[in-house]
Every structure is written in structure tokens, then in C-alpha cells.
Amino acid sequence: MNIPFQPGLPVHLLAACFNKTSATYKFYWFLSLIGQVEKGETQISKQALFADMLAHAWYTVNYFHVSFGKQDQLQQAIKKVRTTESLTIDADLHQISSALIHTPHQSTSKALRYFDGEVPHRFLSPWFRADDRKLVYGLSQSFTGDCLYALYKDHIVINPAWTAYLQRNARVLKDFCYWNLALYLQGKNPNVPDIAGKLIKAPVRKSLTEQRRKFWDVVIGELGSVDCIYTNTRLGIGSYAVEHFIPYAFVSHDLIWNLIPADPAFNSTKSDKLPLLDRYFEPFYRLQQQAVEIVYDRLPRSKFLEEYLTIIPDLSATRQLSSAADKQRFREQLQPLITIAANNGFEYLQR
Template sequence: MTFPLPQRPELPIALLAASFNNTSATYKYYWLLSILSELEGGKTVIPKHRIFAGMVSLAWYTVNYFHISFGKQDQLQRAISQIRELEGITIDEKQEVVKQKIINSLNPATAKMLRYFDSEVPHRYLSPWFPELKGNRAEIYRLSAGFENDCPYALDEQNLTINPLWHGYLLEHAGILKAFCYWHLSLYLQKHNPNVPDIPNKLIKPARRNNLLNQRKFWNRVLDHTGPLECIYTHKKLVHGSFAVEHFIPYAFVSHDLIWNLIPADPSFNSRKNDKLPRMEDYFDEYYLLQKTAIEVMTVNHPNEPMMEDYLSLFPNADAQQLPETDLRGKFLENIQPLLTIANNNGFEYMGRFL
């Protein structure tokens, strides 16, 4: 599948489309995304330092919250982890706040990390316009200053200047160009994270998370029929309306709110668990029994409950009304165990036993 860009006869759009060919790191994707963000903010002469800070801020949530791997050689991921410690920035900080803190930082270690990208990215992105130069930094800088070969920007040691010939196109089609970047970025990251679900939805921090009202109603209905159930973590009794809806496998990994991964839990525990992983030997059996109870109760008492359809992603050949007759434990086990292992391999930590 290709992602066509809008054409303009006077511009070498094919070279822009080729800018992500033979990409071995994420730099170029975030470089163009950061430039487009500055351009939308009204800037045509942009300090490179701002663009590098924008690259870090754009990738911040993907690296820190979702633990997506950029590949062993990718220095952007490494820089983000180090800058988070150096600057004391939280993993879920707003993108613009992250960017401004980095721009205003006086820490020489942070500045040094950003300078690395200066030696690698601005001129290499222009390789399609200067293929014969094979990444010769000095020569590409010299030729870009006169917008040779209709390259999209000029470079000097401090700034990037947008080519007036490209300005209108980049601004008019900024949304499409961002989608172009994210499309190629998602393909690149999927190769490096082949077992991680829902990569495209882990590239941008969502404006807000779902409120889980329907999932809460689901578990309230279960509790109406069963009476109090026990929190699998703290063993406190949970009753109708007095529980937290908790992701057994963290949302930061699965990136969905399907009911098979949601259970009622002690609210005080839910705030402590954060994005830690539950250990199979400690919690799987209790988690499974909660889910088994819910399936049996809802099948008998609320056979038309829409949320029962969520289970069909675990039981693709079953009907929602036939779930109790399937090998429930085996299916839950063969889905949950690999997800926990993959999440741990991607940097999510296991939690201790709560008594």
C-alpha cells in the first residue's frame, strides 16, 4: 500500500516522498513532523535547536508511556530516556511543556544530546535532492543555502530556512504530510515491535482516555447478581458502585478497553498499580475466575449485552451465547500469558504481591 502525496507541477514532490527511503532510525520522521509544527506556528526561519526539542517532545509519550522500541541503534529513544532524568520531566507531561523545558534547559548534557542530531539529521534528510553527495554535510549545507535543486529548506549552523517555493505547499498540506509521516513511522516501528499491538494509536498522546462508564455498568450488573466480589489484589469486598475498573494488562500496552482485560478492583490499589504488570502465578487464577463469573452471569441474565462481543476477540469462532461452553481457561491463558511476556520484554515492570 502506498500513501500518495498531493502533486504540484513546479515542485519535486517525488523527492519529498522519497525522503523516508532506506530509513534506519526514527530521526527523519520526527524531523519533518517537528518542522511542520514550527511552520504551522508561523515560523519560516527556525532555530535547529527548536526542531530537535520538537523531535524529542513528539516522541516523548511513545517512548515513555507506551515503551515502544525505536531499535537498538536509535539515539532519539536514548536521548529521551536521559533527558527525562536530567530535566525531571514526567512521562505524561504535555508535549508543548516538554518542548519548552528542553528549549529553555541550561543543562550542558541535554544540549550535547541535541547536538548529536545536528550532525546526523538536517543534511541527511536532503539526500534525495543531492544523491551524488552521499551525505556530505558541508557541501549539502553550501548548496542548500541557494535552494539548489529546489530543496525544501536552507541550512546554516544555527537555523533552517524554509524555501519560499515550498512554503505554501507545506502549510496547505501540513495535515496530509503529518499523516504521511505517521503512516511510514508506524510501518517502521511495527517492524521493530512485531508483537506489540496497536502501534498507530501509540504515536500520539490521546486528548483524553475513555471514561469506562459502559464497562462499569457491565460489572455493576454482574455484582447485582453475585453480590460482593473480592478484589484479586487486596481481597477487599467490592459491591455495586464501589470499585475501580482496572486494566489487568496495562492500557499503556494493550491500548484498548475491551472487557476481557477489565476487572473490578479496590480503588486504593488501582492508583498504586499504575502500569505495572501482574504476575501470572500470583493473579491469573483469580482474574480468570472473575471473568468466568462475569461471562456466566451475563450469558444467563443479560444475553443481549453488547459488551459480550468484546470476548469474541479471544474466542473468534464462538458465539457470545456459547462462551460458557468453550475452553474458557485455556483461551484466557493462551492470550494473557504471551501479552504479559511481550509487555515485560518491552520495558513494563512486574509488580510485587499485594497482601
């Protein structure tokens, strides 16, 4: 992926800012910078940029538990700040940024100040020797080499030669940054699904209405009721929640093989906890087995049956999921996902 060319500007140097990255700082610094320029800001406080960095990464770290690497201080700063500030996991970017800019807590301010020694001058390494901080500050203040911005103690000033370019191409530049960030994080999380989909908080989660109405209502309608695998509560049509067996925050999809009816009260408390397979796999699998048999019999062309292809490669074999091989294959698909999620910080369900 390339960024737009602009005659007279060293665009190739801007693209090179993400070469040889050893932490996420540069990606989130640039996203924060672009966001401020989009709002018409050209003299931007470092405090605002550092706060925006944490805000952009907040959901990826706290909700999806994506690892930034053991040495990445941005992830560590978010964890520290979350224990100090009254901010929820799903707080929006503006709310987080505003809280961090105006924080009364010295520990939060200290966590933000850390990045002043790591990010603003190092981002300009394609223009200047990044290991000489004083030199970078001095040269940047005269926009030497048409560098992107000038550095001062508490703020930066966008080079006027770059302002229109940044504003006009903000969307493409952010996509370029996210693309590079996704590649970087996928390297740190090789077995975690859908890294690209975990970089931005979706405005609204997709509804599970179709999975309820066209799959599980069909199953429960045939059986009359089913038992919640967690609470043994009897569930009928209209009295159950559609629940992700492995949390959505990890798998990042709504495929039917990971969805089951559950007690609504329990579902709201389970949150993104991981199920213990030794306790819950048997009832989970039996429920899936019954569901596949019923839907295959009543709605053999259901698109939801095709979603089992990621578990059982032969669609005709999903007619009953009755063989020992089917059962073993199903469990073998779930186990590594749960193990990786646990290693990334998801907690197990304690019941």
C-alpha cells in the same frame, strides 16, 4: 499513501525522504518542521526542532514503551533527558519542547546537539549526497534543485517556494509521515498491538462508564460483592475501579476480557505494572467466568459478550467459560502479551 502534487515543486523528492530509513530521526524531524511552519515560522532554530523531535516521541517512548531499535539515539536521548529534566510521562508537547529549549542542563543540550550531525543534512539526501555534509550545506543555501530548506550552523530557512505548500497540506503531510513511521515501528515491534494508536497522545482517554454500568455493575449487583484479586478487599457497586489487567499502555484497548473490578486505592498505585500470571490468573479467570455467566443469563445480547470472541472464537462457548480448554486458551492469549510487554520495558507488579 501519496502526498499532494504541486506543479513546479519536486514533491517526489520530498516523498523519497523516508526511503531507506534506519532510525526514527527523519520522521520526527519532519513532524517538528511541519509543526513550526504551521505556526508561521520559516527561519527555525535547530535547537527548537531537536526539542520538538523529543517532544513528539516522548509519549510513545515513555508511556507506551514502543521500541525504536537498539541503535536509535532518539529513544536513548529521551531516557537520558527524563532523568535530568523535571518532566512527567504525560507532559504535553509544548511543555516538553519549551523545557528542552530553555534547559540549564548541559547533558540535555548535548543530547539534542547529537542530532545535528545526523538529521538536518541527511534529510535532504534525495536532493544531495548525504555523506558530504559540507556540500549539502553549501548547495542548500542557494536552494539548489528546489530543496526543502537551507542549512546554517544554528538554524534552517524554509525555501519560500515550499512554504505555502507545507502550510496548505500540513495535515496530509503529517498523516503521510505518521503512516511511514507506523510501518517502520511495526517492523521493530512485530508483536506489539496498535502501533499507529501509540504515536500521538490522545487528548482524553475514553471513559469506562459503560463497562462499569452495563457489565460489572450487573455482575456485582447479582453477586452482592466481589473480592479484589489483588488485595482481597470486598467491592460493591460504587466502590470499585475498573482496572486493565494487562496495562492499557500496552494493549491500547478497553475490551471487557481485560477489565476487572479492583480496589480503587490499589488501582491508582498499580499504574502500568504487569500482573504475574502464576499469582493472579486463577482469581482473574474465576471473576471473568462468573461475569460471563451472569451477563449471558441477564443480557444475552450484550455487546460486551462479543468482545470475548478475540479469546473464545465461538460466542456460544462464552456462556460459562467452564471448560479446561477455555481456561487454557484464555491463559495462552494473555501470556505472550505479558511477555512481550515485559521485553519492551513494562515492569512487573511486585506483590
